[in-house]
């Protein structure tokens with residue numbers, strides 16, 4: 640561990656989809672949360688979100704001291720930052736907005752406070768141009784929605800981020816149960832979203848070409864590779880795919896066919912007509928099930944899977 644002071648109080652900037660979910664997770668981990676947002680109904684919406692998320696977080700296990708009463712809200716950004724050990728920034732995904740905000744945060748915060756951005760698509764090298772005094776304490780800590788359930792945080796610094804900031808961020812997110820992935824260089828969309836984008840491109844292509852329906856492509860994905868990917872990643876599964884000969888044998892056997900398929904992968908253009916075809920196929924798959932019912936179906940199995948994986952990951 641570094642000798643920096645422990646991270647106990649988090650300032651949340653922006654309490655929309657991601658800020659509300661991060662707040663719930665931090666509270667469940669026994670941390671103090673002070674949130675701020677400019678939207679008129681933000682506090683009520685945030686408290687409602689946390690209350691709704693709490694049963695799932697309780698099922699996954701609350702840390703000592705975890706309580707919804709550790710949540711404070713203020714519309715005043717300076718008040719939210721007062722005494723914070725780390726800032727999790729979840730404001731709108733616009734570079735001018737973030738640069739201006741980082742200028743303000745940089746002026747208000749002591750230099751040893753990390754400013755972590757949830758940004759999905761902007762690079763820290765661009766964002767930290769706004770933090771003139773201490774850009775070295777700014778880092779991307781990108782969650783996978785919803786962060787209170789999905790324990791993945793991608794960490795990547797910008798040109799001016801210090802190694803100490805990256806290390807401290809890795810330690811902090813790991814200490815609250817996140818699996819952290821460090822990117823050695825900046826990439827648009829980071830890693831997990833690029834993987835999703837690559838796969839979605841082929842999914843849309845296959846449905847748009849009429850090869851399969853949305854229902855069938857989803858069955859092929861979620862009952863085939865998806866089941867395995869919920870347990871192990873692609874590289875390790877390739878190692879197993881090679882049998883006793885492992886990854887070396889996998890490449891001997893599959894390099895030819897796999898690279899031949901790559902040449903036929905699609906690049907669909909999402910014209911209004913193509914989108915309509917995809918949308919109609921998704922509605923046929925969803926049938927009479929509402930979004931809320933589908934979310935409940937997803938979350939019930941997801942919680943079970945997360946519990947199982949946590950159990951399997953415990954040292955024996």
Ligand SMILES: NC(=O)c1ccc[n+]([C@@H]2O[C@H](COP(=O)([O-])OP(=O)(O)OC[C@H]3O[C@@H](n4cnc5c(N)ncnc54)[C@H](O)[C@@H]3O)[C@@H](O)[C@H]2O)c1
Nearest residue numbers: 653654655656657676677678729730731732757758759784
């Ligand atoms: N939605 C996702 O799936 C997802 C996943 C990972 C990361 N992210 C990233 O998280 C960030 C937030 O995305 P979101 O989906 O939660 O957006 P959102 O629109 O739901 O929330 C943004 C919030 O910021 C608030 N806000 C605007 N100006 C503000 C200010 N000056 N001070 C404080 N709050 C302010 C808005 O009122 C709003 O509540 C983005 O950078 C996005 O790239 C989003």
